[in-house]
Amino acid sequence: xxxxxxxxxxxxxxxxxxxxxxxxxxxxxxxxxxxxxxxxxxxxxxxxxxxxxxxxxxxxxxxxxxxxxxxxxxxxxxxxxxxxxxxxxxxxxxxxxxxxxxxxxxxxxxxxxxxxxxxxxxxxxxxxxxxxxxxxxxxxxxxxxxxxxxxxxxxxxxxxxxxxxxxxxxxxxxxxxxxxxxxxxxxxxxxxxxxxxxxxxxxxxxxxxxxxxxxxxxxxxxxxxxxxxxxxxxxxxxxxxxxxxxxxxxxxxxxxxxxxxxxxxxxxxxxxxxxxxxxxxxxxxxxxxxxxxxxxxxxxxxxxxxxxxxxxxxxxxxxxxxxxxxxxxxxxxxxxxxxxxxxxxxxxxxxxxxxxxxxxxxxxxxxxxxxxxxxxxxxxxxxxxxxxxxxxxxxxxxxxxxxxxxxxxxxxxxxxxxxxxxxxxxxxxxxxxxxxxxxxxxxxxxxxxxxxxxxxxxxxxxxxxxxxxxxxxxxxxxxxxxxxxxxxxxxxxxxxxxxxxxxxxxxxxxxxxxxxxxxxxxxxxxxxxxxxxxxxxxxxxxxxxxxxxxxxxxxxxxxxxxxxxxxxxxxxxxxxxxxxxxxxxxxxxxxxxxxxxxxxxxxxxxxxxxxxxxxxxxxxxxxxxxxxxxxxxxxxxxxxxxxxxxxxxxxxxxxxxxxxxx
Amino acid sequence: xxxxxxxxxxxxxxxxxxxxxxxxxxxxxxxxxxxxxxxxxxxxxxxxxxxxxxxxxxxxxxxxxxxxxxxxxxxxxxxxxxxxxxxxxxxxxxxxxxxxxxxxxxxxxxxxxxxxxxxxxxxxxxxxxxxxxxxxxxxxxxxxxxxxxxxxxxxxxx
Numbered sequence: 001x002x003x004x005x006x007x008x009x010x011x012x013x014x015x016x017x018x019x020x021x022x023x024x025x026x027x028x029x030x031x032x033x034x035x036x037x038x039x040x041x042x043x044x045x046x047x048x049x050x051x052x053x054x055x056x057x058x059x060x061x062x063x064x065x066x067x068x069x070x071x072x073x074x075x076x077x078x079x080x081x082x083x084x085x086x087x088x089x090x091x092x093x094x095x096x097x098x099x100x101x102x103x104x105x106x107x108x109x110x111x112x113x114x115x116x117x118x119x120x121x122x123x124x125x126x127x128x129x130x131x132x133x134x135x136x137x138x139x140x141x142x143x144x145x146x147x148x149x150x151x152x153x154x155x156x157x158x159x160x161x162x163x164x165x166x167x168x169x170x171x172x173x174x175x176x177x178x179x180x181x182x183x184x185x186x187x188x189x190x191x192x193x194x195x196x197x198x199x200x201x202x203x204x205x206x207x208x209x210x211x212x213x214x215x216x217x218x219x220x221x222x223x224x225x226x227x228x229x230x231x232x233x234x235x236x237x238x239x240x241x242x243x244x245x246x247x248x249x250x251x252x253x254x255x256x257x258x259x260x261x262x263x264x265x266x267x268x269x270x271x272x273x274x275x276x277x278x279x280x281x282x283x284x285x286x287x288x289x290x291x292x293x294x295x296x297x298x299x300x301x302x303x304x305x306x307x308x309x310x311x312x313x314x315x316x317x318x319x320x321x322x323x324x325x326x327x328x329x330x331x332x333x334x335x336x337x338x339x340x341x342x343x344x345x346x347x348x349x350x351x352x353x354x355x356x357x358x359x360x361x362x363x364x365x366x367x368x369x370x371x372x373x374x375x376x377x378x379x380x381x382x383x384x385x386x387x388x389x390x391x392x393x394x395x396x397x398x399x400x401x402x403x404x405x406x407x408x409x410x411x412x413x414x415x416x417x418x419x420x421x422x423x424x425x426x427x428x429x430x431x432x433x434x435x436x437x438x439x440x441x442x443x444x445x446x447x448x449x450x451x452x453x454x455x456x457x458x459x460x461x462x463x464x465x466x467x468x469x470x471x472x473x474x475x476x477x478x479x480x481x482x483x484x485x486x487x488x489x490x491x492x493x494x495x496x497x498x499x500x501x502x503x504x505x506x507x508x509x510x511x512x513x514x515x516x517x518x519x520x521x522x523x524x525x526x527x528x529x530x531x532x533x534x535x536x537x538x539x540x541x542x543x544x545x546x547x548x549x550x551x552x553x554x555x556x557x558x559x560x561x562x563x564x565x566x567x568x569x570x571x572x573x574x575x576x577x578x579x580x581x582x583x584x585x586x587x588x589x590x591x592x593x594x595x596x597x598x599x600x601x602x603x604x605x606x607x608x609x610x611x612x613x614x615x616x617x618x619x620x621x622x623x624x625x626x627x628x629x630x631x632x633x634x635x636x637x638x639x640x641x642x643x644x645x646x647x648x649x650x651x652x653x654x655x656x657x658x659x660x661x662x
Numbered sequence: 663x664x665x666x667x668x669x670x671x672x673x674x675x676x677x678x679x680x681x682x683x684x685x686x687x688x689x690x691x692x693x694x695x696x697x698x699x700x701x702x703x704x705x706x707x708x709x710x711x712x713x714x715x716x717x718x719x720x721x722x723x724x725x726x727x728x729x730x731x732x733x734x735x736x737x738x739x740x741x742x743x744x745x746x747x748x749x750x751x752x753x754x755x756x757x758x759x760x761x762x763x764x765x766x767x768x769x770x771x772x773x774x775x776x777x778x779x780x781x782x783x784x785x786x787x788x789x790x791x792x793x794x795x796x797x798x799x800x801x802x803x804x805x806x807x808x809x810x811x812x813x814x815x816x817x818x819x820x
Contacts, residue, residue: 235686235721242716298715352787360779367775375768383769384710386718386761393776523689601688610688 003068006056007147010097013049013104014137016042020130024123025195036119039126040111046133047108050101054088057097057146061088067153070094070146076159076578078549086170087160092294092310093146095173099290100136102174102181106210107133110185117206124192125185132184135317143310159549159578168228172221176248179218180286183255185210187283190276191325194332199276204266207279209637211262215255216633222248223626234584234599236614238513238622241390243298246369247289250362254282257358260351268340268413270348273333274355280329284322285362291318297373343415350408350416357401364393402456402507405500406463409493410470424470428462443516453511460504464497495636499629506625509593512618521601523608529560532596533615536560537569542609550574552585555600555609559589571598593618686721691728693735702735705747709734710761718761 020042027035057070061084066072074091075084083090089098107129114122140146189207193199225248230238239245258278265275292298295311342348368385376382406428410421436455440448471493472486522530524539531537540556552574559567571587587598594617601610687706693699706720711727719727719734730751737747751759763769 237721240716356780356783356787359783360776363779364776367772371769371772379768381768382756382758383763384716384758384761385763385772386708386710386716388708388762389772392762393773397776397780521687521689521692612686 002056002059003065003147003149006053006060007145009049009053009056010137010141010147013046013053013100014134014141016046016049017104017130017133017137020046021127021134024127024130028120028123028127031120033119036123039123039130040114042130043104043107043111043126046130047101047104050097050104054097054101057094058085058088061085064157065153066155066157067150068146069148069150072150072154072157074160075157076549077156078577079160079165080548082167082170083160083165087164089173090160090164090169093140093144095177096136096140096144096294097146098173099177099181100133100140102177103129103133103136103184106182106185118202121189121192121196121203121206124195125188128188128191128195129184132188132321135320139310139313139317143313157578159576162550162574162576162579162581162583163232165549165576166228166232168224168232172224172228175217175221175224177221179214179216179221179255180248180251180289182210182214182217183251183258183279183283183286186214186258186279187321187325190279191328193276193336194325194328197332197335199272199336201266201269204262204269204275207275208259208262208266211255211259211279212633212637215252215259216630216637218248218252218255219626219633220630222252223623223630226626227623231586231588232583234586235612236517236519236586236597236599236616238619241368241387243369244293246365247292250285250365250369251282251289253358253362253365254278254285257355257362258282260354260358264348264351268342268348270340270342271352271355272336276333276336277329278355278359280322280325281362284318284325285366287314287318287321291315292369340414342413345411345418346416347408347411347413350404350411353404354401354408357397361394361397361401364397365390368393399456402460402503405460405503406466409464409467409496409500425463425466428459428466431462432456432459447515450511450515453515454508457504457506457508457511460507461501462504464500464504467500468493468497491639492636495632495634495639497632498635499632502625502628502630502632504625505621505628509618509621509623509625512621513616517614517616517619520613522611522613523604524611525606525608528608530611530613532613533594533617534561535596535615536563537596537598537611537613538565539609539611542603545572547574549578550576553600555587555598555611557587557598557611559596569596569598571600573600590620593620593624595619686723686727687731688728691731691735693739695739698735698738701744702731702738705734705738705744706731708748708761709751710759712755712759 020039023035023042024039026032027038057068059065060068060071061075062081064071064075064077064084066075070091070093074094075087079087087094089095107126110117110122110125110129114125117125186207189203189210193203222245225245226238229240230236258275261271261275261278264271291311291314294314295308297311340348368389372383372385406425407418407421410424411418432455435458436451439451439454468486468489471489472482474482477485518533520530520532524530526539526541529536529538536559538558538560540558542553542555545552545554552572554570554572557569557571558565559569567589569587569589572585574583574585575581576583584599589596594615597614597616599612601612603609687703693702703720707718709719709730711717711719711722711724711730713724713726714722717727719730734747734751737750742750748760757763763772765773
């Protein structure tokens with residue numbers, strides 16, 4: 001019964017969203033306040049209905065109701081409860097439902113927190129948001145219904161893909177979608193502004209926190225996914241330049257650019273047209289990612305052609321929104337006024353440079369991801385574009401960008417003094433060079449490039465500290481006032497510094513693991529040893545073990561340092577009972593920021609076991625850096641300016657509502 | 663069913679399609695000569711496992727990947743250079759096997775795109791600068807005269 005109610009709620013949500021797509025727009029045109037007021041109410045209703053629908057599906061999963069096809073295909077009675085719940089979005093239908101839930105959640109947030117938005121803008125934004133909700137609800141209801149029934153109901157389900165039976169599934173997709181879909185708000189704001197033909201600093205002040213929130217969760221989501229792939233897939237890689245990863249990375253790159261250009265627009269009213277374009281592009285890339293992943297086109301162009309219903313539907317959505325938004329942009333962009341003027345050497349100039357490189361990087365990833373598909377579709381020739389291509393093109397684009405990061409926040413708006421900024425960065429540059437020398441000295445035979453890479457990370461970290469200290473007045477003010485001044489800095493300044501610091505941490509992690517990790521592949525019999533980094537590993541035994549819905553062969557290895565046992569590592573190979581599918585569970589020991597990573601291979605005829613051991617120095621810096629970046633986003637979001645909201649648009653709003661006076 | 667697994671696994675960004683335990687290079691394949699072995703590893707990392715999704719033969723445990731790894735090592739021990747080995751593999755399996763596509767007429771746009779976007783972007787920014795940036799900094803002689811006139815007329819007005 002609840003399953004049917006869930007289905008029904010979803011249909012009701014579609015009806016609500018369709019009304020919300022039209023009425024507020026008419027209201028905004030005619031200045032009819034009652035029609036405009038419909039928008040926030042409908043948003044909340046639509047969110048509640050979708051939430052109920054999602055809840056209904058969750059209930060079906062929790063109670064293992066195998067009369068629902070979706071539950072039967074992806075669940076099992078023996079599956080631990082947490083995976084029963086996270087399994088709701090561990091499949092196509094459920095994950096699309098989560099997508100829509102988050103989309104309506106963001107509409108509801110605008111409805112609730114958009115109190116001081118000009119009412120026409122708010123109506124337009126929510127209407128545009130409802131267009132997206134409607135099309136995706138149609139998509140789910142017509143092609144991917146999660147509530148379809150099965151008669152007679154099977155006794156047992158087919159279980160969830162074992163790789164997904166991990167805490168990662170509980171965290172990663174929701175975070176990723178919060179970011180991915182969060183950019184829809186920026187899109188809706190951009191389209192609403194184009195419909196209005198008006199855009200000002202208040203607009204940017206509104207868009208920036210949404211961008212920041214979406215960016216923060218997307219950063220955390222991608223990092224989480226990276227770590228999950230790292231420990232689950234069992235060969236120690238943390239980024240594969242897989243098309244699916246790229247699908248989430250492109251909106252991140254564009255969103256990072258948007259974050260920075262929105263800053264220029266808010267503070268200086270410059271880069272208006274560009275910011276609007278970037279807001280449209282960012283969400284377009286989210287939609288493109290959804291298409292790539294959902295349509296099956298990645299597996300092969302032919303797989304897409306054999307069952308194109310879903311793919312063609314999403315492609316239609318893609319063309320509708322991207323095409324429509326760009327057409328609107330082409331028509332209206334001229335009406336948007338140009339903003340403030342600035343010299344090339346200025347904060348604005350630095351942010352333009354940031355945008356240039358990030359946009360180029362986005363284009364590179366986009367072309368690399370789509371090129372094989374397009375080439376095959378046009379000429380029938382198959383080529384591969386893999387990690388070596390991206391490392392060779394994306395890498396060099398990042399180096400000048402990262403080198404320039406510490407300069408940006410120190411430059412003044414409008415017209416900066418590059419020489420003065422250089423002087424402030426002397427200390428940071430000195431520390432970086434010292435670290436480079438130290439790396440070369442201590443790690444005998446380290447490649448110079450690796451040392452320079454570590455120095456780049458330190459440069460970013462020291463640069464962000466310099467930024468804060470300079471703002472507090474180090475070198476200019478008396479020591480006694482430094483602390484109060486530092487405390488008095490706006491949170492957004494801390495946010496910027498924290499995020500840039502995080503980038504530095506991540507760079508160090510990436511460089512260290514690329515240059516200094518070691519790998520050993522050997523066959524070990526019980527009692528035999530191998531070495532990895534500063535440790536020795538003694539293979540003790542292989543033993544069988546049973547989990548709730550799997551059986552495993554667990555290896556037990558003792559980690560030795562200078563002959564003394566300090567820890568145990570237990571990697572395993574599992575067979576999940578329901579699907580007869582093997583997985584490897586890597587054994588990982590973290591010491592400091594470094595990790596010892598062990599994966600089991602096959603057993604050999606002579607009683608040995610193939611063991612793969614990686615020593616990955618400072619590898620956790622990669623994800624710690626990403627977490628610090630997200631923290632920077634959160635700190636920046638808590639800035640007073642964003643919490644309190646801008647007073648000016650409210651004052652401007654009061655005389656406007658003509659609908660009320662008529 | 664398998665397609666559905668493939669599709670949902672993909673969105674979770676976890677490369678689930680490679681749902682095989684990471685076995686890859688096994689001890690019996692490893693060459694005694696560490697220099698040759700390192701060359702073999704480097705070459706393998708750039709060759710695609712043809713039956714997997716976006717995985718190099720160095721990472722894959724598929725039978726075909728193992729055959730290719732052995733082939734690479736065999737050619738290396740017979741004295742082939744890296745290029746000769748790669749050419750040989752391409753002659754047997756086609757360009758698809760290369761994870762880093764070769765520069766050719768067909769991949770011109772692929773390799774050129776970063777540079778094209780960067781240059782067009784930079785040129786656009788420069789042109790934009792010339793448009794708004796320079797004019798307001800210094801007034802021309804005529805503008806000076808105009809300004810003088812306006813200021814004087816204002817002084818006389820009241």
